[in-house]
Amino acid sequence: MxxxxxxxxxxxxxxxxxxxxxxxxxxxxxxxxxxxxxxxxxxxxxxxxxxxxxxxxxxxxxxxxxxxxxxxxxxxxxxxxxxxxxxxxxxxxxxxxxxxxxxxxxxxxxxxxxxxxxxxxxxxxxxxxxxxxxxxxxxxxxxxxxxxxxxxxxxxxxxxxxxxxxxxxxxxxxxxxxxxxxxxxxxxxxxxxxxxxxxxxxxxxxxxxxxTNRGNPALLLEDPTILKIVKASLAKYGLEGAIEQIIKGKLNLDINHWDVASGQEGPFITPMAADSRSRxxxxxxxxxxxxxxxxxxxxxxxxxxxxxxxxxxxxxxxxxxxxxxxxxxxxxxxxxxxxxxxxxxxxxxxxxxxxxxxxxxxxxxxxxxxxxxxxxxxxxxxxxxxxxxxxENLQDRYEVGVVSEMTEDLALLKDCTWGEEGDPCLNRYRYGWLNKGPYSGNGPVLSLVKRSKPDLEDPDLFIFGVPSDFHGYFPGYSEALRNYKDRFSWIVLKGHTNNTAGRVTLRSSDPRDTPDINFHYFGEGNDTSGDDLQAVIEGVKISRDIMSGPVVSERVSREVLPGAGVQSNQQIGDFVKNQSWxxxxxxxxxxxxxxxxxxxxxxxxxxxxxxxxxxxxxxxxxxxxxxxxxxxxxxxxxxxxxxxxxxxxxxxx
CATH class of the missing domain: 3.50.50.60 (FAD/NAD(P)-binding domain)
Known part of the structure; x- marks a missing residue:
């Protein structure tokens, strides 16, 4: 068709x-x-x-x-x-x-x-x-x-x-x-x-x-570190000089354009479901x-x-x-x-x-x-x-976080107290000061859409950068926003997954009970080609390459996840199998x-x-x-x- x-x-x-x-x-x-x-x-x-x-x-x-x-x-x-x-x-x-x-x-x-x-x-x-x-x-x-x-x-x-x-x-x-x-x-x-x-x-x-709206790219000017990360990301697509156009809103980075649905790759500013008041x-x-x-x-x-x-x-x-x-x-x-x-x-x-x-x-x-x-x-x-x-046929996407600790708190977030009394970032948001500030966006500063290998019909990797420590869901995960202002994460999302082996089965006949849910990741699943795992490994490498390049590396103190000890494909693969969500x-x-x-x-x-x-x-x-x-x-x-x-x-x- x-x-x-x-x-x-x-x-x-x-x-x-x-x-x-x-x-x-x-x-x-x-x-x-x-x-x-x-x-x-x-x-x-x-x-x-x-x-x-x-x-x-x-x-x-x-x-x-x-x-x-x-x-x-x-x-x-x-x-x-x-x-x-x-x-x-x-x-x-x-x-x-x-x-x-x-x-x-x-x-x-x-x-x-x-x-x-x-x-x-x-x-x-x-x-x-x-x-x-x-x-x-x-x-x-x-x-x-x-x-x-x-x-x-x-x-x-x-x-x-x-x-x-x-x-x-x-x-x-x-x-x-x-x-x-x-x-x-x-x-x-x-x-x-x-x-x-x-x-x-x-x-x-x-x-x-x-x-649908997009975050204000002019906020990038408030944070030299994030600005460097975005520039390094654009360089992967030969768009080194495009940052000025992005900030002025003159570069067409629209992932929801009809043409993109046919399988285009590129860097995009991710749209969000928020009204003109950033709500x-x-x-x-x-x-x-x-x-x-x-x-x-x-x-x-x-x-x-x-x-x-x-x-x-x-x-x-x-x-x-x-x-x-x-x-x-x-x-x-x-x-x-x-x-x-x-x-x-x-x-x-x-x-x-x-x-x-x-x-x-x-x-x-x-x-x-x-x-x-x-x-x-x-x-x-x-x-x-x-x-x-x-x-039967339960499916999901695989995601992992590549988390870096920066040499200092990110300028965009360093004054934010996330709702404590007198929070200057909350006041800025509520009263519309200076483009409403960092709370007016949902997190991603830039997203990269790529194929994990060139012969794929559609791009299967969506890699987006967020100024936070995010590596999945666990009780209390949201506190990372408050605790880590010196972290930047690339979240690698593998779309169009091959594994269809997940199952939702009854735990009991009690309607108040939750069902038993098992996604049967990777080796337990039916992706016999192993392409899902290899794609996420490729996404981790892309993210690391941005953070380790000459533009950004001087601002990186250490890699928190996967960590310096994880280098070979086998090691990255084990990290992905263990930590994906x-x-x-x-x-x-x-x-x-x-x-x-x-x-x-x-x-x-x-x-x-x-x-x-x-x-x-x-x-x-x-x-x-x-x-x-x-x-x-x-x-x-x-x-x-x-x-x-x-x-x-x-x-x-």
């Missing part, structure tokens, strides 16, 4: 804007009203009232469920979103881009999963992040907006091939990359590129619900804004832990849930001896949609009797549909045709063997797309909106 296929301008631009979608959706919703039971019109009152029946019940309010719920409500359907977490926006400072590590460890927002990278416990214990008796911390969020309330805001478009392969494997041309781009245009409100007057070759969106903005804001406009159609029930999908035969008719706070064992406030919650049910007149993510959606399917029959019977669950692929779990309910025995959903997100049940989240990708998962999930949420509304009206939208 030709990844560069381009339709004519009319087809490319038709329907891409939020205004066009809303107009169409409202027309469809109004038309649908005459054919339904009249439920949408009957649901009235404030958003704090709840009913026994809705058109759609969506489990999860994050990147998959949130935009979908907003679109369905705007189309005139009644929607209930079940969110297991509380409606707690927490301290307002968590909207500060640079403070996302604090948000991810906020006990009021977080669900702390502990996962296995290896079944071999001895190998697992070689990871410095290992917590005895638990595993490796994998932060998730439980609140309105899900993980989009604490993620690092990095907003990067995937590669065209990621979608073209889905179109090819499913036979569904609507997944072709030229068509999928319109969903990105529909969600994006790009604020760092001028709105085009005539043609739009970048294919950015300018009217969507997701504001986090995303699904939570979009959902709550929609609820304020349509209070009788969109209801969000928090502290509602879904326990199973209700079936009549093979048809999903509703959801059973526990009503109560902190009922899931990943919640830091879970109390073993506390309230067990109140068991309730809600019916779906049209469909049930699961958007719990790569861990919780397969868990909920299995608890509901949909999954590998032998596993369900082992836990006393009667199978409704034997789907062996549920919970990931935080983009996906693919555990993979999409594919019914002829694929391991496929869980079809190309319209419908669960095989069932009626009126879909999954819309990161778990449905057959292969992990691009470099960062959130944008592709936003896009499929928008696509699912079209598919679901089309089903509701038995016509295409």
């Amino acid at each position: 030709d990844s560069k296929k381009t339709p004519d301008k009319k087809n490319c631009e038709e329907g891409v804007t939020r205004r066009t979608f809303t107009k169409r959706a409202l027309q469809v919703g109004l038309a649908a009203g005459a054919a339904t039971t009249g439920l949408s019109a009957a649901v009235s009152g404030s958003a704090n009232e709840f009913h026994d029946v809705y058109d759609y019940v969506i489990v999860g309010s994050g990147a998959g469920g949130g935009p979908l719920a907003a679109n369905l409500a705007r189309a005139g359907f009644s929607v209930l979103v079940l969110e297991a977490g509380a409606n707690d926006s927490s301290d307002d400072t968590h909207n500060i881009p640079a403070w996302h590590p604090f948000a991810s460890e906020d006990r009021k927002l977080s669900w702390d999963f502990f996962v296995k990278h290896y079944a071999d416990l001895n190998q697992q214990k070689l990871d410095s992040k290992y917590v005895a008796g638990k595993g490796i911390l994998y932060p998730r969020a439980a609140t309105i907006g899900g993980c989009t309330t604490h993620h690092a805001l990095i907003t990067v478009y995937p590669h065209n091939n990621d979608f073209d392969r889905i179109a090819e494997s499913t036979g569904d041309s609507s997944w072709e990359s030229w068509n999928m781009r319109r969903y990105f245009q529909r969600i994006e409100r790009c604020e760092y590129v001028s709105r085009p007057i005539f043609s739009n070759p970048s294919r950015h969106g300018f009217d969507g619900w997701l504001p 986090r903005s995303g699904v939570r804001e979009h959902l709550l804004d929609t609820q304020a406009i349509y209070p009788s159609l969109l209801h969000i029930r928090t502290n509602a832990l879904a326990t199973r999908v209700l079936f009549e035969g093979n048809t999903a008719v509703g959801v059973e849930f526990l009503d109560g706070a902190s009922l899931y064992k990943a919640d830091p406030y879970y109390d073993e001896g506390g309230s067990a919650g109140t068991l309730r049910q809600v019916r779906a007149n049209r469909e049930v949609i699961l958007s719990g993510g790569a861990f919780n959606s397969p868990q909920l399917l299995k608890l509901s009797g949909v999954g590998p029959a032998h596993e369900l019977r082992d836990h006393g669950i009667d199978p409704i549909v034997d789907l062996p692929g549920v919970g 990931g935080h983009h779990a996906s693919c555990s309910n993979k999409m594919g045709p019914a002829s694929d025995p391991m496929a869980v959903v079809d190309s319209k997100f419908r669960v095989h063997g069932t009626n009126n049940l879909r999954v819309v989240d990161a778990s449905v990708f057959p292969r992990i797309p691009g470099f960062f998962i959130v944008v592709p999930v936003y896009m499929i949420s928008e696509k699912a909106s079209d598919d679901i509304i089309a089903t509701a009206t038995s016509q295409s939208v």
Whole structure:
């Protein structure tokens, strides 16, 4: 399939804007009203009232469920979103881009999963992040907006091939990359590129619900050390003299330009999901804004832990849930001896949609009797549909940190006290002094996109530099921001990983229990070529080369990780195997045709063997797309909106 296929301008631009979608959706919703039971019109009152029946019940309010719920409500359907977490926006400072590590460890927002990278416990214990008796911390969020309330805001478009392969494997041309781009245009409100007057070759969106901006490169002038690191990085691409253009905003380093999706390499200033005031903005804001406009159609029930999908035969008719706070064992406030919650049910007149993510959606399917029959019977669950692929094919990206200690504190951060009384950096941010300062950015000062070897179809390495000590997730990891102002880290991310051997299996039939999650890294996985490991090794070498070159080395005191004793390919490989982590779990309910025995959903997100049940989240990708998962999930949420509304009206939208 030709990844560069381009339709004519009319087809490319038709329907891409939020205004066009809303107009169409409202027309469809109004038309649908005459054919339904009249439920949408009957649901009235404030958003704090709840009913026994809705058109759609969506489990999860994050990147998959949130935009979908907003679109369905705007189309005139009644929607209930079940969110297991509380409606707690927490301290307002968590909207500060640079403070996302604090948000991810906020006990009021977080669900702390502990996962296995290896079944071999001895190998697992070689990871410095290992917590005895638990595993490796994998932060998730439980609140309105899900993980989009604490993620690092990095907003990067995937590669065209990621979608073209889905179109090819499913036979569904609507997944072709030229068509999928319109969903990105529909969600994006790009604020760092001028709105085009005539043609739009970048294919950015300018009217969507997701504001995208870039950090102010002029801040580089405040830190001579970081400036040297950026210059040395640009030299790798023959752009030694480009730093002045970057600072003036005149160098086009746009990773989300349509041309880049075809596989371009280069240095980029990474976009982030923040508004013009440099505040986090995303699904939570979009959902709550929609609820304020349509209070009788969109209801969000928090502290509602879904326990199973209700079936009549093979048809999903509703959801059973526990009503109560902190009922899931990943919640830091879970109390073993506390309230067990109140068991309730809600019916779906049209469909049930699961958007719990790569861990919780397969868990909920299995608890509901949909999954590998032998596993369900082992836990006393009667199978409704034997789907062996549920919970299989779990994938992630590999990341490692190359951490250097500099000869002195970084000038950009030396005065920052990270929220202590009188914090000059916080005052600068709040009052807009001098470009709002370091807190206005989410961390990356420059990102490098490269192929680990020249014959790859798409770049597979995303290497980004942050002025901090970051080498993965472990309890208390965010304190490194406060403790180390003399550290700089290159984070090596290996995209398009080959390993598909991860699994999500039930630990028990108790819906409050977390599933058993094992990614089966490297030698335990099915990447027989070993390319994943070799790619990360190459990324470590690239990062080291920048820091050891003549421009930067005089400002480096020592390499903290991997450390001076790690030099050979074998040693670097051992470091990577021991210390890698990931935080983009996906693919555990993979999409594919019914002829694929391991496929869980079809190309319209419908669960095989069932009626009126879909999954819309990161778990449905057959292969992990691009470099960062959130944008592709936003896009499929928008696509699912079209598919679901089309089903509701038995016509295409």
